[in-house]
Amino acid sequence: MTKLRSFDQDTVDLTAWRERGSEPGLVERILDTNPGLADLGPVLPLGTAIDVPEPQVQMPRSPVKLWD
Template sequence: MAETITVRGEGISLDLLLWRRYGVRGQALVEQALELNPGISALGAILPLGTVIILPDLPPVPATPPVRVVSLFG
């Protein structure tokens, strides 16, 4: 479910919000966040105080198959 937040600090950009919420994986969500918030790009790179932003859901991490480890020393 998408999360709605309000910008409460100065110097906050959309990609910074995504980084703070999701870490490194948030970088891939910038396009989705722009789609969820039409007209947000017209506000400029730095979001004004009080701007309401809808953050997209973080996609699930794909399951990685187990890796077989070979030991050379025993």
């Protein structure tokens, strides 16, 4: 888990994008990991502690064979 502090005028989605780009579902996982974070409003107070969960591991897909 990565621990971050919010900058001035930060939002949860901006913090998620800054940390990992466009990882699907990251904002929702951050909100689940940090109870009460959504209650602070859309713009986080300066210095708010945010725990960012580890990336979800995706299993590699097996190649599709059109012919045997």
